[in-house]
Amino acid sequence: MPDTADRFLDAWHEAVAARDTASLEPLLAEAVSIGAPPYWQKLEGRPLVHFLLGLILETIENFTYHREWVDGRELALEFTGSVDGLDLQGIDLITLGADGRIANLDVLIRPANAVSALIARVAPRMQKHLAGER
Amino acid sequence: MPDTADRFLDAWHEAVAARDTASLEPLLAEAVSIGAPPYWQKLEGRPLVHFLLGLILETIENFTYHREWVDGRELALEFTGSVDGLDLQGIDLITLGADGRIANLDVLIRPANAVSALIARVAPRMQKHLAGER
Numbered sequence: 001m002p003d004t005a006d007r008f009l010d011a012w013h014e015a016v017a018a019r020d021t022a023s024l025e026p027l028l029a030e031a032v033s034i035g036a037p038p039y040w041q042k043l044e045g046r047p048l049v050h051f052l053l054g055l056i057l058e059t060i061e062n063f064t065y066h067r068e069w070v071d072g073r074e075l076a077l078e079f080t081g082s083v084d085g086l087d088l089q090g091i092d093l094i095t096l097g098a099d100g101r102i103a104n105l106d107v108l109i110r111p112a113n114a115v116s117a118l119i120a121r122v123a124p125r126m127q128k129h130l131a132g133e134r
Numbered sequence: 135m136p137d138t139a140d141r142f143l144d145a146w147h148e149a150v151a152a153r154d155t156a157s158l159e160p161l162l163a164e165a166v167s168i169g170a171p172p173y174w175q176k177l178e179g180r181p182l183v184h185f186l187l188g189l190i191l192e193t194i195e196n197f198t199y200h201r202e203w204v205d206g207r208e209l210a211l212e213f214t215g216s217v218d219g220l221d222l223q224g225i226d227l228i229t230l231g232a233d234g235r236i237a238n239l240d241v242l243i244r245p246a247n248a249v250s251a252l253i254a255r256v257a258p259r260m261q262k263h264l265a266g267e268r
């Protein structure tokens with residue numbers, strides 16, 4: 001029987017490979033938090049984190065996973081891709097809850113120019129989304 | 135008997151905890167490469183990588199390791215610290231060679247403002263070092 005991390009990873013990779021952001025939502029805990037590249041402060045809550053994840057996935061071209069580390073419910077998933085023709089390497093540091101959903105996700109990306117390009121594309125849409133929610 | 139990764143990690147953590155950058159040098163392969171936060175291109179060679187690692191360790195205050203993932207000779211080490219009062223979270227993605235030394239090290243850090251502060255402090259000293267080598 002696959003364990004919690006295996007089940008999560010199967011569903012996660014299937015959704016990401018298909019760029020099926022709707023299928024990511026049930027993989028997030030209701031109180032999920034995300035440590036994103038632009039801010040130290042975490043963003044919280046399933047709707048906001050789901051929206052931001054969708055934006056990031058939509059914006060990074062050729063998004064591909066590579067090395068993967070699993071230690072119980074703590075995961076590290078390496079990816080590469082590009083934004084505006086700038087190559088990038090990133091990692092998702094994921095903590096799963098006992099229910100197998102993401103409790104926290106930190107996204108770290110290098111190099112700095114690709115991070116700037118990503119933020120420049122994502123931030124305006126994020127601000128628009130936040131403004132619309134108020 | 136501890137395996138390659140265990141032996142490496144013992145030596146690495148001892149050197150980093152003591153801020154003993156000289157002891158980091160023998161842990162690097164001669165042809166070691168580093169994927170640093172500012173550039174997509176790798177920097178190569180033990181003297182250059184050793185110098186840059188020393189600068190980074192010297193510049194990040196309260197440098198502390200946290201989660202650690204090991205898969206054979208592929209390692210992921212999470213750290214936190216601060217630069218100019220800006221909190222940061224980073225990860226070292228390390229590939230060890232068969233000899234137990236670092237063959238490649240990628241350093242990913244968030245958030246963007248802390249990366250900018252780190253680059254602003256490290257880049258001038260790196261450029262001076264490179265100019266002196268020519």
